[in-house]
Amino acid sequence: MSPNALIGEKSCEAVDGWQLHTFANLPSTNPVAGALSAWHAVRADVQTDGRGRTGRAWISDAGGLWLSAVLPAPGPRKKWSILPLGAGWAVIEALREIDVTGLRLRWPNDILAGRRKLAGLLVEQFHPDNVVIGVGINIDNRPDALEASLAGRTIGVAELAGHPVSIETITRLTLGAFRRLQSLIEQDRFSEIAADINTRWGEARRVQLSLNGHPEPLTGYFRGVDPEGRLSFTDDHGTTHTLDASQVALLSEVS
Numbered sequence: 401m402s403p404n405a406l407i408g409e410k411s412c413e414a415v416d417g418w419q420l421h422t423f424a425n426l427p428s429t430n431p432v433a434g435a436l437s438a439w440h441a442v443r444a445d446v447q448t449d450g451r452g453r454t455g456r457a458w459i460s461d462a463g464g465l466w467l468s469a470v471l472p473a474p475g476p477r478k479k480w481s482i483l484p485l486g487a488g489w490a491v492i493e494a495l496r497e498i499d500v501t502g503l504r505l506r507w508p509n510d511i512l513a514g515r516r517k518l519a520g521l522l523v524e525q526f527h528p529d530n531v532v533i534g535v536g537i538n539i540d541n542r543p544d545a546l547e548a549s550l551a552g553r554t555i556g557v558a559e560l561a562g563h564p565v566s567i568e569t570i571t572r573l574t575l576g577a578f579r580r581l582q583s584l585i586e587q588d589r590f591s592e593i594a595a596d597i598n599t600r601w602g603e604a605r606r607v608q609l610s611l612n613g614h615p616e617p618l619t620g621y622f623r624g625v626d627p628e629g630r631l632s633f634t635d636d637h638g639t640t641h642t643l644d645a646s647q648v649a650l651l652s653e654v655s
């Protein structure tokens with residue numbers, strides 16, 4: 401058994417500079433990754449208590465990618481506040497490598513094909529020097545078969561690609577994209593990808609914005625992010641606000 405092996409795992413292998421631990425099932429991959437050091441990643445075939453953002457459950461049946469990656473995040477915390485935003489972009493970049501294109505971001509890091517959700521991210525910090533990016537990507541699983549309210553609201557990579565795609569391939573591409581993102585942020589080069597991120601929001605969307613500590617939500621248009629990763633929002637009175645991602649409690653599209 402490898403010295404890096406964890407109790408209960410199916411396999412432990414080196415993948416492009418990562419140490420990848422694979423389990424048949426776990427309650428959630430994020431807390432398991434949270435106990436590991438940087439450049440370890442944890443994948444489960446099934447999560448029995450998958451967690452989404454804002455305390456929601458995340459359906460994690462067999463056939464999807466449920467992966468948590470531990471990235472080093474040294475130095476000031478503020479520098480890394482753009483990581484959750486960049487992580488959504490990184491997943492889009494990874495899927496572009498298998499010719500799945502035309503995806504868009506919904507703030508802060510949901511990945512959609514049109515109005516249907518393909519992937520989501522839950523970024524958590526368990527240790528001051530590391531960040532855990534938890535990513536769930538639907539591939540050929542069917543969340544709507546387990547949760548009727550999701551009918552017509554999700555989509556998988558297999559349907560978009562038009563052919564079967566292995567979880568192992570998407571795992572490798574995603575880990576590679578996270579490594580490149582980490583390096584860009586570490587070297588203060590986020591501005592190089594800000595413009596590309598802005599092409600992924602699609603057309604300017606009418607949104608409702610709730611700020612931390614402000615009871616009344618604002619409505620207006622989401623304009624994208626600036627080179628430092630701050631959100632640009634024009635309210636209904638025509639005032640443009642530039643906000644750090646950490647100030648935003650919720651930004652939802654208004655249809």
Ligand code: BTN
Nearest residue numbers: 428450451452453520521534536
């Ligand atoms: C969301 O869109 O609400 C975020 C979903 C995040 C799901 C992933 S799957 C791997 C990791 N483990 C979890 O329990 N959640 C994240």
